[in-house]
Amino acid sequence: AQTVTQSQPEMSVQEAETVTLSCTYDTSENNYYLFWYKQPPSRQMILVIRQEAYKQQNATENRFSVNFQKAAKSFSLKISDSQLGDTAMYFCAFMKETSGSRLTFGEGTQLTVNP
Amino acid sequence: SQTIHQWPATLVQPVGSPLSLECTVEGTSNPNLYWYRQAAGRGLQLLFYSVGIGQISSEVPQNLSASRPQDRQFILSSKKLLLSDSGFYLCAWSVRTVFDEKLFFGSGTQLSVL
Numbered sequence: 416a417q418t419v420t421q422s423q424p425e426m427s428v429q430e431a432e433t434v435t436l437s438c439t440y441d442t443s444e445n446n447y448y449l450f451w452y453k454q455p456p457s458r459q460m461i462l463v464i465r466q467e468a469y470k471q472q473n474a475t476e477n478r479f480s481v482n483f484q485k486a487a488k489s490f491s492l493k494i495s496d497s498q499l500g501d502t503a504m505y506f507c508a509f510m511k512e513t514s515g516s517r518l519t520f521g522e523g524t525q526l527t528v529n530p
Numbered sequence: 531s532q533t534i535h536q537w538p539a540t541l542v543q544p545v546g547s548p549l550s551l552e553c554t555v556e557g558t559s560n561p562n563l564y565w566y567r568q569a570a571g572r573g574l575q576l577l578f579y580s581v582g583i584g585q586i587s588s589e590v591p592q593n594l595s596a597s598r599p600q601d602r603q604f605i606l607s608s609k610k611l612l613l614s615d616s617g618f619y620l621c622a623w624s625v626r627t628v629f630d631e632k633l634f635f636g637s638g639t640q641l642s643v644l
Contacts (some may be wrong), residue, residue, distance in 0.1 A: 421575075456616060460574075460635035506573055515562050515581070515591070516624035516633040520573035 417442045417509050421521035428497045429529050435482075436492045436524050438507030444468075446512035449483065449490045455503040455522075463505070466490065468512075497528045532557035536621045536636030543643055549594075549608040551639050553621030556602065561623040563604040564633070565596055568618040580604060616643045 418441045420441050428434035440449070451463040466474045466483050473481050478498075482491045494501055508518040536553045543549060555561050562581050566574040576589045578596035588594050593612050597605045604621060621636040 458638050460620060461563075462632070465630075508574075515579065515626070516564065516622070516631055517576055517579055518573070518574070518633065522573045523571075527605075 416428040417444070417519045419507050419509050419519050419521035421505075421507055421524050423524045424522070425525045425527070427527040427529055428494075430497055430499060432497055433493060433495045434497055434506060435505075435525065436494075436505050436526065438490045438492070438521055440488050440490065440507070440509050442488070442509065442511075444511050448510045448512065449481075450510070450518065451479070451481070451490075451492045452506045452508060452520075453501075453503045454506065455500075460506075464492065494526075495516070499528050499530060502528045532623075532634065534621060534623055534634060534636040536639060538639060539637065540640045541642070543611050543641065544644055545613055546610045549606070549611050549641070551606040551619055551621075551641075553604045553606075553636055554602055555604075555623045558602070558623070558625055560601060563598060563617060564622040564624070565604065566607050566620045566635075566637075568620065570617070574620065576621050578606070605622070611643045613643050616641055 420439045446467045449466045453461045453463050462475050464476045464479050473483050478480045480493045504523045506523045507521040510518050533556045564579045565577045567577050568574045580586050580598045594608050619639045624631050624633045
């Protein structure tokens with residue numbers, strides 16, 4: 416079974432600064448996907464970024480980028496130029512290539528962006 | 531465009547009462563459907579998933595059941611609720627294309643069992 420660990424329950428950052436959220440996972444699979452989801456106070460789950468394990472290049476989406484270290488089983492999220500609207504719970508998630516969209520989630524990191 | 535409807539948004543039920551949460555998807559056909567639960571301050575846990583009408587797979591043993599009577603309808607049920615069934619329930623759907631598979635979530639139901 417796969418496990419996803421987010422070791423930072425809470426983090427805070429000043430507006431316009433950069434913050435990195437950590438995520439590690441454990442799996443014996445070779446082909447899989449990793450995700451970061453954002454859950455704002457509205458509780459809507461919003462996909463932030465996705466990484467295919469077979470791709471060496473780190474995924475980027477505007478101000479969001481990841482540092483994917485497959486050998487270390489690490490998948491951190493970097494948010495640049497933090498905005499107040501980035502305040503949310505962030506979840507790291509794992510999906511086997513053959514499992515459809517059955518995701519295994521971490522426990523989440525509450526990020527607060529301060530003005 | 532595809533949309534997912536989940537209701538009710540909030541529900542307060544006494545212990546021992548039945549439960550029925552409904553989720554419908556519009557704008558797509560033959561989606562994979564999922565029920566996730568989020569306990570307070572925790573991550574999401576997959577409860578059930580369905581790849582077609584009448585096809586339900588359970589991920590964890592529990593007091594709940596799921597049904598898919600129509601292609602785009604997914605129902606979460608219980609005959610007798612327990613206190614431990616309290617949580618935030620999210621329905622989701624996905625469709626696989628040649629390029630990838632994306633998962634989309636509904637707006638969720640906050641269930642409080644008292």
